[in-house]
Every structure is written in C-alpha cells, then in structure tokens.
Amino acid sequence: xxxxxxxxxxxxxxxxxxxxxxxxxxxxxxxxxxxxxxxxxxxxxxxxxxxxxxxxxxxxxxxxxxxxxxxxxxxxxxxxxxxxxxxxxxxxxxxxxxxxxxxxxxxxxxxxxxxxxxxxxxxxxxxxxxxxxxxxxxxxxxxxxxxxxxxxxxxxxxxxxxxxxxxxxxxxxxxxxxxxxxxxxxxxxxxxxxxxxxxxxxxxxxxxxxxxxxxxxxxxxxxxxxxxxxxxxxxxxxxxxxxxxxxxxxxxxxxxxxxxxxxxxxxxxxxxxxxxxxxxxxxxxxxxxxxxxxxxxxxxxxxxxxxxxxxxxxxxxxxxxx
Numbered sequence: 001x002x003x004x005x006x007x008x009x010x011x012x013x014x015x016x017x018x019x020x021x022x023x024x025x026x027x028x029x030x031x032x033x034x035x036x037x038x039x040x041x042x043x044x045x046x047x048x049x050x051x052x053x054x055x056x057x058x059x060x061x062x063x064x065x066x067x068x069x070x071x072x073x074x075x076x077x078x079x080x081x082x083x084x085x086x087x088x089x090x091x092x093x094x095x096x097x098x099x100x101x102x103x104x105x106x107x108x109x110x111x112x113x114x115x116x117x118x119x120x121x122x123x124x125x126x127x128x129x130x131x132x133x134x135x136x137x138x139x140x141x142x143x144x145x146x147x148x149x150x151x152x153x154x155x156x157x158x159x160x161x162x163x164x165x166x167x168x169x170x171x172x173x174x175x176x177x178x179x180x181x182x183x184x185x186x187x188x189x190x191x192x193x194x195x196x197x198x199x200x201x202x203x204x205x206x207x208x209x210x211x212x213x214x215x216x217x218x219x220x221x222x223x224x225x226x227x228x229x230x231x232x233x234x235x236x237x238x239x240x241x242x243x244x245x246x247x248x249x250x251x252x253x254x255x256x257x258x259x260x261x262x263x264x265x266x267x268x269x270x271x272x273x274x275x276x277x278x279x280x281x282x283x284x285x286x287x288x289x290x291x292x293x294x295x296x297x298x299x300x301x302x303x304x305x306x307x308x309x310x311x312x313x314x315x316x317x318x319x320x321x322x
Contacts, residue, residue: 028059038065046070048072058080060087064109065111069141082124086111088126092104092133106136113138120148123150127154129154141163156177156180158182160183162184166187169317171192173193174194178197191220192220204216206235208241212243240271245295253282257284259275274295275292
C-alpha cells in the first residue's frame with residue numbers, strides 16, 4: 001500500500017513537466033515550447049509559491065488572453081517591447097452571436113489579469129479595433145500587479161483598472177488612447193510614464209470608492225498628444241469621490257486651462273482632484289476648475305508609493321525598483 005501511495009505521488013508530481021521554477025518560452029515561429037501565451041499560462045500550476053517566467057519572443061500574438069485568478073507569481077516578459085505584441089480587436093458594439101445584445105465594454109479586453117502578484121515587462125498590449133465604441137486593451141482585477149516598460153495601446157477605454165482595493169504599478173510605460181483611456185476604481189501609481197492623447201477628450205475616469213484614500217497617482221510622467229489635439233482634460237470622475245493626482249509631471253499645451261471636468265455637476269462636491277509641481281504649458285493652474293486643488297509641499301511629501309499602496313498590507317513592488 002505504501003509503495004502504491006508513493007508511486008501515485010511521483011506520478012502526480014510528474015504529471016506536469018512544467019511544474020517547476022524554470023522559464024517557459026513562447027514563440028510564434030515554433031522555436032519555443034509554446035506558440036501562444038495562453039498555452040504557457042495554462043501550463044502553470046495554481047497558487048505557485050515561487051516565481052515562474054513566461055518569456056515571449058518577438059512576434060504578433062493575436063489572442064484574447066486571461067491570466068486566471070488561481071495563478072500567482074507569474075512574470076510575462078517580452079523579448080522586445082515594441083516587437084512583442086499581444087493584440088485583439090473586440091469593441092463594445094459587436095453583436096453577440098444569436099442575441100440582440102452587444103458585447104459591452106467589459107468583454108472587449110485583449111488581456112485580462114485576474115490573478116495576484118502578476119508582472120508584465122517589455123511587452124505591448126493592444127486593442128486595435130476601429131473606433132466604433134469602447135475597446136479595452138488591459139483589464140485588471142488582481143492585486144499587486146506590476147507593468148514595467150510596457151506599451152498599452154488603444155482608443156476609448158484602453159486601460160480598465162477594474163477592482164476596488166487592488167494595487168497596480170505602471171513604471172516606464174507608454175499608455176495611449178482617446179476617451180477615458182485610464183479608468184476604474186483601483187489604486188494605481190504611474191511612475192515615469194508617457195501618457196499620450198490621440199484626440200480631444202479625457203485622459204482619466206477614476207471611480208475611486210469613498211473609503212479608499214488614493215486612486216490614481218501620476219508621478220514624473222509626460223503628457224503628450226497627437227498633432228492637432230489641443231483640448232484634453234486631465235480627468236473626469238466616473239463615480240463620486242474619484243481621486244486623481246498629477247505631480248512632478250510635464251504637461252503639453254493640449255491640456256485645457258480648467259484641467260478637470262465634473263462629468264455630472266454634483267460631482268464637483270466629491271471629486272478628489274489635485275496637482276503638485278507640474279511643468280510645461282499645460283501645467284498653468286490660473287484657470288483650473290475651482291473645485292480641484294493644489295497640494296502643499298507638506299501634503300505632497302506624504303504621497304509616497306508606500307503610503308499609497310498600504311491598503312490591506314504594506315506591499316511595495318520591489319521588482320519595479322530594479
């Protein structure tokens with residue numbers, strides 16, 4: 001009986017040859033262990049207590065990718081940020097087969113991250129749908145997510161930070177879109193990112209819950225725009241109590257003098273919008289919406305990554321500091 005039990009245990013351990021800390025290699029040309037990122041994700045064991053790297057070679061990966069909630073501690077690393085591309089083209093107005101309903105915003109993602117402790121590095125996530133409605137490139141639901149040196153490309157609703165109380169870090173990333181292209185209830189820190197507006201509209205649409213102290217913090221970012229784009233708002237509150245702060249950022253001339261929009265008039269009373277020490281032609285605060293604010297030196301000094309991310313624990317994304 002003992003021999004049988006040991007044999008079963010050995011068999012179970014050997015059932016998945018990828019159940020180890022090694023790197024998995026994905027390549028469209030067949031030179032890796034997998035041809036799609038989804039296949040590599042499916043090979044990972046649930047709730048790993050070690051870090052597994054999925055290394056993705058240069059190529060165009062047309063796939064609708066979900067990192068499920070039972071996966072943790074995975075790094076998806078591209079060979080080259082600009083030449084390793086995950087892409088799809090769903091948009092909100094696509095009709096669902098056999099129904100009279102359309103897809104809606106929240107099914108349009110190219111990549112959805114449900115698991116915790118997931119990192120993406122050196123990779124592009126793109127929704128390249130025509131401008132026919134909302135089209136999400138990145139949809140996040142997990143906690144402790146990190147995006148380093150990534151391109152997040154789309155039009156309306158490019159990045160959806162979808163779950164209140166979750167924490168996200170975007171570092172050295174390019175994020176571009178048209179309307180509300182960074183939106184949702186999560187707490188997110190954007191460090192040294194390029195935020196690129198493709199048309200006159202709104203950059204952010206935070207829906208930070210009332211009981212969460214911080215929503216979106218942009219630090220040392222650059223706000224740029226496509227040619228001909230001249231009237232862009234920093235943000236509008238998707239829900240009451242939306243929180244967005246721009247500090248130490250360079251703002252192009254495309255930023256509107258009032259800076260912020262209330263979305264609905266009553267949200268002027270609850271929106272939490274602030275700026276500190278920004279520069280550039282779009283950073284002038286003389287004409288800013290009177291219900292937005294400028295932080296004092298003392299208030300700004302208290303806004304650290306550690307303070308912002310201390311919600312359920314004191315997580316700091318150490319990998320992003322390397």
